[in-house]
Amino acid sequence: MAENTAQGGIISKEDKPLTVTQQTISEAMLPKGVKDFLPIKAAKIEQLKQTLHEVFHRWAFRPIIPPSLEFLHVLEKGLGEGLREKTFRFDDRQDGKLVAFSPDITPQVARIVATRMQHAPLPQRLCYSGQVLRHAEQQAGKDREIFQAGVELIGLAGPEADAEMIAMAVECLQALGAEEFTIDIGQVEFFRGVMADLPLSPEQARQVQCAIGRKDNSGLVELLQGLNLDDRDRQAILALPRLFGGREVLERAEKAVVNDRSRQALDNLRQVLEVLEVYGVEKHITFDLGELRGVDYHTGITFQGFLSGLGQAVCSGGRYDNLTARYGLPAPATGFAFNLLHLLSAFDKQLEKSSAKYADVLIFQAGSNKQPAQRAAQALRQQGYSVARDIIERQLEDSIQYAHKMNYRFVMVVGGPDDTVRLIRLADGMEQQIPYRSLLTEGFCL
Amino acid sequence: MSDFITFALPKGRIMQDSMELFGKIGITCPEMAGDSRKLVFENRESKFRFMAVRATDVPTYVEYGCADIGVVGKDTLLEQGKDLYEPLDLKFGYCRLVVAEPKALLEEEDPSSWSNIRVATKYPNVTERYFAARGVQVELIKLYGSIELAPLVGLAERIVDLVSTGATLRDNDMVEVETIAEITSRLVVNRASLKTKHQRISRIIADLEEVIGNERTISG
Numbered sequence: 001m002a003e004n005t006a007q008g009g010i011i012s013k014e015d016k017p018l019t020v021t022q023q024t025i026s027e028a029m030l031p032k033g034v035k036d037f038l039p040i041k042a043a044k045i046e047q048l049k050q051t052l053h054e055v056f057h058r059w060a061f062r063p064i065i066p067p068s069l070e071f072l073h074v075l076e077k078g079l080g081e082g083l084r085e086k087t088f089r090f091d092d093r094q095d096g097k098l099v100a101f102s103p104d105i106t107p108q109v110a111r112i113v114a115t116r117m118q119h120a121p122l123p124q125r126l127c128y129s130g131q132v133l134r135h136a137e138q139q140a141g142k143d144r145e146i147f148q149a150g151v152e153l154i155g156l157a158g159p160e161a162d163a164e165m166i167a168m169a170v171e172c173l174q175a176l177g178a179e180e181f182t183i184d185i186g187q188v189e190f191f192r193g194v195m196a197d198l199p200l201s202p203e204q205a206r207q208v209q210c211a212i213g214r215k216d217n218s219g220l221v222e223l224l225q226g227l228n229l230d231d232r233d234r235q236a237i238l239a240l241p242r243l244f245g246g247r248e249v250l251e252r253a254e255k256a257v258v259n260d261r262s263r264q265a266l267d268n269l270r271q272v273l274e275v276l277e278v279y280g281v282e283k284h285i286t287f288d289l290g291e292l293r294g295v296d297y298h299t300g301i302t303f304q305g306f307l308s309g310l311g312q313a314v315c316s317g318g319r320y321d322n323l324t325a326r327y328g329l330p331a332p333a334t335g336f337a338f339n340l341l342h343l344l345s346a347f348d349k350q351l352e353k354s355s356a357k358y359a360d361v362l363i364f365q366a367g368s369n370k371q372p373a374q375r376a377a378q379a380l381r382q383q384g385y386s387v388a389r390d391i392i393e394r395q396l397e398d399s400i401q402y403a404h405k406m407n408y409r410f411v412m413v414v415g416g417p418d419d420t421v422r423l424i425r426l427a428d429g430m431e432q433q434i435p436y437r438s439l440l441t442e443g444f445c446l
Numbered sequence: 447m448s449d450f451i452t453f454a455l456p457k458g459r460i461m462q463d464s465m466e467l468f469g470k471i472g473i474t475c476p477e478m479a480g481d482s483r484k485l486v487f488e489n490r491e492s493k494f495r496f497m498a499v500r501a502t503d504v505p506t507y508v509e510y511g512c513a514d515i516g517v518v519g520k521d522t523l524l525e526q527g528k529d530l531y532e533p534l535d536l537k538f539g540y541c542r543l544v545v546a547e548p549k550a551l552l553e554e555e556d557p558s559s560w561s562n563i564r565v566a567t568k569y570p571n572v573t574e575r576y577f578a579a580r581g582v583q584v585e586l587i588k589l590y591g592s593i594e595l596a597p598l599v600g601l602a603e604r605i606v607d608l609v610s611t612g613a614t615l616r617d618n619d620m621v622e623v624e625t626i627a628e629i630t631s632r633l634v635v636n637r638a639s640l641k642t643k644h645q646r647i648s649r650i651i652a653d654l655e656e657v658i659g660n661e662r663t664i665s666g
Contacts, residue, residue, distance in 0.1 A: 184641045215635075218535035241533065245644050286641055306638040311511020313638065 033136055033144030041344070043358060044351040045147065048176065048343050049129050052149045055172045059164070061127035061151050066108035068131070072098040077326045078107025080296030086134040101133040106335060107297070107323060109152045114327035122155025122331060129340075143341055150317070150337025154324065157332035159268055162301040162319060163275030165334050169305050169315055170281040172338065177350050180308035183284050184244075186291035187269055188298050188318075190253065193261030194236045199228060208237065213292045215241040232258065244288035247273065253289055265300075272301060297323045303336070307346045314342045360385040360446065362403040364396055365414045372436060373414040376421070379440045400424065410446065450493045451639075451646055454513035456501035460631055463538045464517045465496075471653035505530060505634065514639035514647065520629045521608060525569045531635040533651050537658055539631035541610040543572065545624045548597050557623045566596035567606040576606075576626050594618045 030036065037045060053063070072089050079087065089100040102108055105128055113124055129149035136142040151168065153161055166183055173181050191212070195205060204227065211220040220241060224234055239256035243249050250273075253266055269287065276282050291302065293316075302318030317336020324331045344351075361380060365373035373389060380387045388408075390399050396413060403411045404426055413422040414436065421439060423432040423446075438444060453468075455461040465478065475496050477487045487496045499507055504518040505528040516530075521543055523532060545557075545565075562583035567573045570586045577584045589596065593607040594614055608629065609615060609622065633654065640647055 180642070182641045215531040215533045215640075216632075217533060219532075244640065245648055286644055288641070304641075306641045308642045309511070311509065311636055311638050 031144075033142060035143070035145070039358065044344055044348070045340055047351055048338075048340050048347070049149050051175050052172050052338060053127065053129065055168060055175050056127040056149075056151055058171075059125070059151075059168055061125040061153075064109060064112065064126045064128050066102070066105060066112060066128065066130070068101055069099050070102055070108065072100040074111065075100050075102060075107060078110055078297065078323055079104065082296060083134070086136070088133045088135065103132050103134045105130055105132060105148055105150065105337065106152060106320070109335075110154075110320075110323040110333070111327045113152075113154050113331070114324040114329035118329050123161075124154045125151070126154070127151040147340035148337040149340060150315075150335060152333060152335035154333040154335075155331050156334070157321070159271035159301075160275050161332075161334050162268075163272045163279070165317055165336050166272070166276060166285070166301075166303055167279040167281055169303070169317070169336055170279075170284050172315070173305060173307070176343065176347055178307055178346075181284060181314075182286050182306045182308075183281075184286045184288050184291065184304050184306060185269065185272070186288050186302045186318075187265040187300060188292065188302060189268070189300055190257075190262045190265035190289045191240065191292060193259045193263075193265060194233075194240065194257060196259070196261060198233060209292055212237070212240045212290050215244075215290060217241050236262075240290040243290050244286070246286060247282075249287040249289065268300065301334070305338075310342065310346045312339075312342050314339055314346060358386070359388060359406070359408050361387045361410045361412050362390055362399065362406075362408045363387060363412045363414055364390045364399045366396070369416075372417050376412065376414050376436070376439050379444070380446075383442075383444055385446060400426070450488075450495045451515065451643065451650070452495040452497065452513045454497050454499050454504045454507040454516040456504055456518065457498045460501065460517060460519075460539055461498060463631070464536070467536060467538070467654065467657065470657045471650070473650070502526075508634050508636050511636045511638055514636050514643060515650070516634045517631050518634055520627065520632055521569065521572070523632060523634070524572045524627060527571065529637065531637060531640055532632045533635060534633035534654055534658070536631045536633055536654070539629070541608045541629050543569065543606065543626045543629055544609050544622045545576075545604060545606050545626065546594075546609070546615055546620045546622050547604045549619050549621045551597075551603060552621055552623065563604055564602040565604045565606055566593055566602035568593060569606055572626065573606045594620060 072087070075087070076084055083103045087100045087103045089098055091097065092099045109126055109128065113120075113126070117124065127150065129147075132146050132148060133144055134146060136144050151165070153164065166185065169183055195208070198205070200208065204223070207223055208220065211223055217238070220238060224237060229237075236257045236259075239253070243253050243256065250266055250269060254263075257263065273282065273285065276285060291304075293302075293304070297320045298318040299321040300319035303316065304313040305315040306313055315336055315338040317334070319332070319334040321332040324333060363373045363377050370389075377387045377389050390402075400411050408426060411424045411426065413424070415421070417436055419436055420433045421436050423434055424430070425432075453464075455464050465475065468474070473492070473494055475487050475489045475494065477489065478496065485498050488494070497507065497513055501518060502522055504513075504516040505522060505526050507513045508516040508530055509528045517536065519539055523530070524543075560582045562585070563577075564585040564587065565573055565577075566587040566589050568589060568591075570588050573586060574584060587596065587602050593605045596602045596605055597620065598618060604623070605620075606626065612622070615621065633651070635647060635651075
């Protein structure tokens with residue numbers, strides 16, 4: 001929202017004929033839930049992506065690029081019901097088959113590993129960034145195009161692999177400059193252990209799951225009243241909505257359940273925590289055993305990252321041991337992805353500094369011979385500076401004004417090859433005279 | 447900024463009831479007693495902030511994280527289906543969401559034989575789900591107030607609305623046909639807040655739960 005006003009402000013300053021602007025605004029130019037990102041925002045998104053990929057690279061993950069279109073029937077093998085409903089689909093005029101824009105990259109990576117890379121050695125450490133499309137609630141101001149950057153670790157079952165994902169997520173957030181944040185860990189097997197073998201119809205089980213997901217204790221009590229459950233099971237279910245917080249949750253959970261499956265899930269969480277302590281990230285960890293929001297292909301540890309003061313999770317992930325098997329290659333796997341637009345709203349201000357000064361020099365030359373300016377531009381680019389030629393015929397002061405608006409650091413006024421060059425620093429208007437020939441020598445510094 | 451706990455409370459009666467309840471667990475806001483036109487009140491010492499908003503906007507403020515905690519009627523939660531935690535039934539603001547129709551109409555028909563009906567309501571989503579589960583097709587007319595007027599002027603034969611004492615229905619010669627849900631005020635919590643401020647928020651939930659539990663045993 002802040003973005004619209006900021007960019008709207010820039011447009012209205014530059015577009016003089018107001019009537020034209022009004023005409024274009026009266027009709028929406030884009031479908032709901034997608035956005036144009038203008039240079040300033042786009043630079044920030046690129047920077048987020050780059051920071052994340054540097055961390056991915058440090059953990060030895062290799063990039064992979066899945067396509068944006070898939071056959072619906074192939075994609076659907078890897079999608080739970082929730083995402084299936086949110087998939088954009090249409091028919092392919094070339095062969096009449098239904099195709100879809102992927103709503104999630106993980107099933108695509110699972111497909112690629114299980115088919116194209118079936119003979120590659122395991123484990124595979126893969127990373128990606130890309131956009132996915134999902135239908136979203138209308139008028140809730142929600143994005144339908146989601147920018148993701150994530151990793152998948154395929155072929156490893158142990159708790160160390162889960163800990164690797166969580167430690168990486170922490171490292172990513174630290175690399176982005178986050179100070180206060182939480183990685184909240186859940187374990188779907190704990191819940192499944194409590195729910196297994198209960199005399200509930202699928203509909204009743206669904207309602208119980210919903211109430212637990214909302215942490216709605218009173219609703220849960222009401223639901224269970226009508227059901228024939230023994231006291232131990234009832235107590236275990238009722239404990240779920242309150243099993244969140246620091247590591248003490250694991251002890252409380254130990255007391256609340258007796259079934260083996262849930263206890264194994266707790267053991268697994270403890271083992272993961274032990275590794276996280278080695279990495280020294282445990283202070284960022286919370287637990288929530290009533291968290292059932294994972295995408296439904298998850299089979300063990302799940303986690304989400306939350307920044308203090310931001311209403312939505314910035315990353316989410318977890319273990320999915322059955323997904324690649326749906327494409328023919330059974331392999332344990334785990335992974336996570338960041339939502340770049342949520343990160344953008346959290347780090348908008350911090351990214352401001354680095355993305356604001358987007359170019360170094362604008363080169364101005366009056367007169368008809370532009371060759372000295374062109375040579376200077378080339379020389380500076382070879383030194384690694386970002387340089388543009390003004391090209392347009394206008395007064396120097398107009399060029400300076402333009403350079404200000406576009407956030408250049410310097411305007412350079414070039415005369416003949418034997419003259420000196422005026423270098424104007426835009427931040428404070430300071431001027432420097434430099435011999436033209438020195439620009440062309442190696443090792444020249446602005 | 448972020449070390450505050452922010453509450454979104456619906457203006458009016460529920461806000462008073464909420465503050466009275468919060469007072470019992472030591473959450474107070476002396477500033478609220480003064481200028482009543484303000485929309486945001488703070489207790490800087492104990493780091494609580496309170497926003498007065500429209501009841502139907504409470505879930506939105508909490509979902510986006512502008513408020514960590516909110517108080518809102520279960521009717522609004524059912525209607526909006528937002529992604530929120532609702533850990534506590536606060537037990538006040540009791541009323542029922544019912545289907546009602548003119549007395550004269552009920553005398554000459556059996557509601558169990560409805561196959562398609564027209565219903566006026568402030569709660570189109572709840573109404574649609576309820577009748578879909580009953581196998582009845584509904585034509586919905588969304589209104590924003592004075593729902594009881596609809597049958598009187600022939601806009602819709604039936605209504606779905608909140609009833610507390612039933613006086614408004616009686617005054618307009620209408621009767622309840624079915625109860626869709628019992629409604630009370632709920633404490634709702636933003637998902638990220640529950641994780642990032644879990645110590646303070648768990649404490650608030652536990653303290654409130656104790657006070658509400660005690661009251662119930664005393665009064666009932």
